[in-house]
Amino acid sequence: MNAEVLSAPAPLDWQALHDLNAKVAEVFKSLAIDKRRLPASQLTKRGIPAYVAEWVLESVVPGQGDLSTEEATKVRDWAARIIPGPGEHNIIKHRLAQGQTVKVLTPLQAEVKLKKGKEPERVAQLGLLGISDAYIADALLENHPDLLRQGMWGVVELGSLQDGVAVLSFKPMQASVNLKLYKDARRQFTLHEWRALLLTSLGFDPESFTEWQQTLLLCRLLPLVQKNMHLMELAPKGTGKSFTFENISPKVRLISGGNISPAVLFVNNASGQWGLLARFSVVVLDEVQTARFEKPEEIVGGLKGYLANGMLTRGGLHQTASDCGFVILANISLDDQQRPLRELLVEELPSFLQETAFLDRIRALLPGWQLPKLSSKLLVGPSSGLTMGLKSDFFGDALIALRDDLEAEGYAARNVHLSGEKPYRRNEDSVRTIAAGLMKLQFPHGELSPLEYHRYCVKPALQLRQLIWDQLYTLDSEYRQYEHSLSVQ
Structure with a gap:
């Protein structure tokens, strides 16, 4: 890997960090927050x-x-009143049964149901x-349609009815x-400064x-800014693979272990209820080695179709399009x-996820083993030094809003062309998608030089796709008719 990419950026001195904190607060005003306050609040x-x-x-x-x-103290008192703790749901139900109204976050x-x-x-x-x-009133659903999609966080006021419980009011984030x-x-x-602000916001x-480590951390955000951006990260335990996805947006759904079925991911044919890939912007499978997959052949078959064309279906009974990004997080031995430890990086994945037709549809492999273990x-x-960042709810929504800004896609289509006599189409599409996402993250205003585009967008895109291509090249001789080393013209 090029030493230029691995080198540390020139550090900002104390005065520069102080000035940058002030700049963030001045430019973003109420959308900025001192990130030290959150850990202190517990x-x-x-x-x-x-x-x-x-x-x-x-x-x-x-x-x-x-x-x-x-x-x-004020925050803890508020939290004790409004945020239900583990095991408190029966106390809340008891209060409702006594005719009290209850507010909970x-x-x-x-x-x-029809x-x-x-x-x-x-x-x-x-x-x-x-x-x-x-029970929930029509008016609340009309005012907050996301309640019918992936749901929303907010302060809910509950009251009791003769035959159950009713949502009386809802104050969303x-x-x-x-x-x-x-x-x-x-x-x-x-x-x-901007890269530092993005990382501080996380x-x-x-x-x-x-x-380079900063770039890898930013690459975790690619599925938020790019539609149908499918990513795999392999890393040892403790590198914080799920940290970003847990805390960035309610439109990101993290599944950690547990039971994973076709009904959960795609659609429940019995009820017609669409699964997670239809309702969220990003779905993340964490700790895939320990997850329990029901009907793994049906899952990987459905995923291959979805990852290829963005269409969700199951048994031909239901069909819909989705732009949800799919992320796999897995541990790897070092x-x-x-x-x-192993030359074939995907060898520790469940066998059905090692199928080349599936791996080919994953656009990028993030080498999480190159990141340090997460610590305070x-x-x-x-x-x-830098403590001012963007509020997480605003930051996550801004990233997802960038999905509909297609200027970066056009820029990539004009400027990214793989070398070789017959470049493999999925490689070129993937490199363009990753480069476009990195442009949205680092240059959302669209102003950059060709040199900046190559160093900060194209070069990392080539490296992340190359890791997927290496797996395919090793597993299946069919891919060896193409160039092994990815590069651009």
């Missing part, structure tokens, strides 16, 4: 993701700087409370996304990583030099 220990916890902080104790003792998802000869039934599900059939503002803001930062201390020293903390 809100995530109550089982809520960062994008929810930061919303709570700004709602209850808005401000910058270290969280004071008084603010921390929880994810809320709704469903409309039954022949009967009025449509609208029900709300509150998984944290063990409630799956609460609000993140207004203005892409023009986001792009205009980018113009006020250097590339080094909760990382950017000064703790080399330039030698004493912290390099992969790598996260924004009291000793960090």
Whole structure:
């Protein structure tokens, strides 16, 4: 790997970091937050993701700087009243049974059940409370249509009815996304400052990583900014593979272990309920070696079709299009030099995920073994220089909004052409998709030089696709009719 890519960026001195904090606050105003406040609040220990916890902080104790003792107490008191803890759902149900109204911060998802000869039934599900059939009014569904898609986080007011529970009101997390503002803001930062801001927004201390490691961390965001961006990350335990996906957006669904079935991923043929790939922007399978797959042949068959053309179907009974990104996270064994123990990187995956027709449809393999193990020293903390980042709910929504900005795709189509007499089409499509995503992340305003595009977008794209291509080249002689080493004209 080129030494230029592995080198550490020139560090910002203390004054520069102080100025950058001030710039972030000035440019983004209420959309920025001091990332030190979240760990000090200990809100995530109550089982809520960062994008929810930061919303709570700004709602209850808005401000910058270290969280004071008084603010921390106020947040804890609010959380004790509103955020249900483990085992508290029966207490909440008891209060409802006594006729009390209850306010809780929880994810809320709704469903409309159509039954022949009967009025449509609208029900709300509150998984944290063990409630799956609460009444919800039409007006709430019309005002918040995402309740019918992947669901939403917010403060729910519940009351009891004679025959059950009703959602009386719902205050969702609000993140207004203005892409023009986001792009205009980018113009006020250097590339080094902007990359540092993105990483800080994710909760990382950017000064703790080399330039290449920073790029790898940013590549985890590719499925958010690119439609149908399918990614695999292999890394040893403890590198924080799932950290980004857990805390970035409610439109990202992380499945960690457990039972995975065709009905969960694609569609439940009995009920007609669409699965996760139809309802979320990104679906992440974590710890795939320990997951239990029901009907693995049907799963990999359905995935091959979906990854190839974006169409979801199961047994021909239902069909729909989706732009959901699919991500696989898996552990990998390393030698004493912290390099992969096996030449075939995918050898430790379940056998049905090693099929070349499946792997070919994964656009990129992220070498997570090149990242350090996650520790408090790598996260924004009291000793960090850069502490101001974007609020997680705004940041996640801004990234997903960039999916519909196709300028980067056009730029890649004009400027990325693989070398060789007959380049393999999926390689070229994948390199273009990755390069376009990296352009959206680092140059959302579309202003960059050809040299910057090659170094920060094309070169990493080639490296991530090359790792997939190496697996295919090793596993199946069919692919050896093409060039082994990927490069651009």
